Amino acid sequence: RREPLGAGQLEQALCQAADVDAQMEQLVGLLELSEGERRLRHLLVTLFQEVFSEFFPGCAVLPFGSSVNGFDAHGCDLDLLLDLEPTKSLQTSARGAPGAGSSGDPGAEESILSDIDLASASPPEVLELVAAVLRRCVPGVRRVRAVPTARRPVVKFSHKQSGLAGDISIDNRLALHNTQFLRLCGEADKRVRPLVYAVRLWAKQQGLAGNPAGGGPLLTNYALTLLVLFFLQTRSPLVLPTVARLRELAGDEDRVVVAGWDCSFPRDAALLEPSANSESPSSLLAEFFRVFGDFDFSGQVVSLREGRALPLPEVGEPFKLGSLNLQDPFELSHNVAANVNEKTASRLGRCCRAAAKYCRSLQYCRKSTKGRGWGLARLFQPGAVEPGAGAGSFLISIPLAATRPPEQLCEEPGGCGFKEICAAIAFVLRDVLQCGCAPGKPQKQVGGSGAEQSLPEDPALGEEPRGDAAGLEEEPLQPPVGSKRPQPDGTDSAALPGAKRPRVNGPEEEEVAASWSCAVWHRVWTGRRRLRRQLLHGASPEEPDGDPLELEQKVSEAIVQHEGAARPPEPLLRFEASARLAGGTQREPRVLLRLAPSPAPGPLFRDFFHFLQAFLPSALRRHLGWGPGAAP
Ligand code: ATP
Ligand code: MG
CATH class of the missing domain: 3.30.460.10 (Beta Polymerase, domain 2)
Structure with a gap:
């Protein structure tokens, strides 16, 4: 059994390629089954x-x-x-x-x-x-x-x-036939497989795809692949024929109806007309992101049968309209993305916009001469192509409004509760998730730019306008109207390692920042839902005064026990975490938590990061007493 490529191996291999087209070709070779x-x-x-x-x-x-x-x-x-x-x-x-x-x-x-x-x-x-x-x-x-x-x-x-x-x-x-259809498309044009592999891996790393059989709010790989195939049907000249055209090309032996749905298409790719389109795989990838970065997912229906987006009235009942409408190529009444929620659909748009922007930079097109990630390697790092993320580090943005009610936002000393949030972050990492979490070196961050000052490798990227691609770009903090200038509040400094005094006005003043050195010893992000169910089974309803994170703590403990309580000789992951305030006159104030893994991030870190991205804001909300079930 061959293990998936280890930490950083894939990126390292990709960085050796001559250009992005070669990277895409190589990606297929690195991932496909032997x-x-x-x-x-x-x-x-x-x-x-x-x-x-x-x-x-x-x-x-x-x-x-x-x-x-x-x-x-x-x-x-x-x-x-x-x-x-x-x-x-x-x-x-x-x-x-x-x-x-x-x-x-x-x-x-x-x-x-x-x-x-x-x-x-x-x-x-x-x-x-x-x-x-x-x-x-x-x-x-x-x-x-x-x-x-x-x-x-x-x-x-x-x-x-x-x-x-x-x-x-x-x-x-039907699955047998849609599988054959995907296979036919992959064989019809040699750009299809590299493009699908690149989009699948990108979406996985961004936490957009990966639900088995549509069991959660993410896209399944099937849905994502259909999106790529649709995109290729809409190029001019087209790269792939529509499903309606395939039906015309089907021979007698290919005529099949399953459960009332016409699944007729040639089973042999040699029967298809070659495409007149000459776009390179790398420019198709960039175009994919551009097109879907600006796509109205809920206001129309993606139709592979017709190779165009249908207005909603053209698709009648019982098609289930949702935040993303993607019609199955054969079972026309089925929305393949019916499970995708509003949050995932809008994140898909944002991530596509950020990726499209990255694809316009020199870092995408030109091989790095300094040994840094470039092309696909950098595209696949979650957070890395989002504005504001330093190379190799990962940002989690926590709007202050998500942790407390609006009237409490800026009425307290200590910078809108920033210290309290930092202490809560440390609590969640250390006590709830059982991670090692020691005070880190205080970080001197001036002018709201911090590590990002060194971000652009190429001047062209630095000159890009700072769009709102992922909601993560940073401006110097301005206090919201009516707020008081934060005061040091004498909080126990152990609860706020590496904390600095708040910066509010001038860029020359220091910004509030806290940092920790963290180590993850157990896979505390896997199997939580099942353990939660088991622990809840037969338990008395949660005490109204009980710690709302007690259950989460127990879940982590159960995982640690299951893995054999004793700590392994080396942690699974190490990273530096730092938190600071960001915001501005036009953006809501928020805490930016930056995770900088060392060594270079691998799949394990990505899994942890995606988990933490979803887990942390809700855990903070509950810990700070403003979560579901807690009085606002
Ligand atoms: P993976 O590597 O994730 O297993 P995959 O290519 O097998 O990728 P899946 O998403 O597992 O893709 O889909 C496998 C099959 O399951 C598809 O061919 C399709 O028949 C069915 N399927 C998956 N998702 C959906 C969906 N959202 N709606 C309808 N059928 C689906
Ligand atoms: Mg599958």
Whole structure:
């Protein structure tokens, strides 16, 4: 089993390439499955087929999704369809035959089919049966769990020896065809795969995509891929044909209707007309960000069938309109992005704008001569292409208004509660998340620029107008109207390591800043939701006076216990954290928390960062007594 590329390895490899087009090509090679990994998947499918055939004579186990759609990556999940239609037919004919049950289909004799009538069984019953077979009869299979409530019910599993995670669906034939469609598009033009790989990795690093089967508010990889394919249908001249055009090109053998939806398209890419478009992959990537940075996601419907954005009235019921409307290419009533919430949709727009802006800079187009991240390498660092983020550091922006009610904002000494927020940040890191968190060196930050002074490697980037791409750009702090000049408030300095006096007016004055040296010893960001549920199960409702973060503390403790309480010899992650106030006359005041990992950030740090980005503001709100359930 090949491990995903380690910390910084991918970026390091990309930085060696000659230009961004070469980086994109290289990215595919670095991420795609090796021959060995493909063989392993094939063996697993064969194993599943053998076992299931014993219980469900005639059934077929068919892979779909990333294992076979041409957009595979190391460690991607194994999506399988268990086709029970042939088994149902066999069962029906066996039941109808004289002496049914004992002298019907010989394969059925030892099968569990005598116990259950597949044709009349409910999906949850069939799913439980599949789960039981997996648990008891497939060697190496672990963590089997039926999820009957999903839009497409599945049984989840993992496989010990290969380390693969997978899903088995029992009723999703459309998936086989949309997988073939993705595969066809990847083969139709050699720019498609590099572009999809680049957008997928970018979106993952930005925390925009990655929900398995649309279970949360993020885009699934399927949805994201469709967005890229749509973009390629709208270039002039077009890079990919529309689905309607593909239907015209389909031969008789390609004509398929599934569940009433026309899935006809050529299965062989050689039958397609070559594209007359000559844009390079790197300029297509930049254009992708430009187009979707300025796209009205909620006011129209992305249609791959027609290769254009449809006005809302053109798409009738039962299409579920939402913050992002993306029509499935075949199941036209399905919004593939129906799970995406308003926050994610608007963040997608913001992140695209920031990426588009970065793609206009010299750092995108020109290889760094100083050994710094450039091109894709820098694009993939979360936060790095957002204005205000220093190279290799990651920003979390916490609006003060999100931590306390407006009337408390600036009426207190100490700079709008900044010290209190810093103490709360330290509390969350140290006590709630069980991280090492020692006072760091006080940081001298003058004029609100801090580390960003050294940001632009190329003058062109420094000259870029400071747009509002991610809401993270900084201006010198101005006190909101009616605020008092903050005073030192005598807070315990241990609670506010490295704290400085507030700067309010002139850029020559020092800005409030606090810093910590942090170490993360355990994967406290994984499996929290499940542990939370377990801990809540059977527990009495939270004491009204109890610490609202007590449960979160217990969750972290459970993770630490599970990992074997003793600290590993080395922490998983180390980073310097610093907090300071930012704001201005036109922007709301906020605390900017900068995390600077060392050594260079890898996937583990990114996972932690994305978790903290979501966790910290709500934890602070609850700790400071203004969270849900707490009196404002
Ligand atoms: P990953 O590496 O994330 O597994 P993938 O290429 O397998 O990537 P998925 O998002 O897992 O992509 O999608 C696999 C299949 O699941 C798709 O081919 C599609 O049939 C189905 N699917 C995924 N997301 C959706 C969705 N939002 N709506 C409908 N079907 C979906
Ligand atoms: Mg998948």
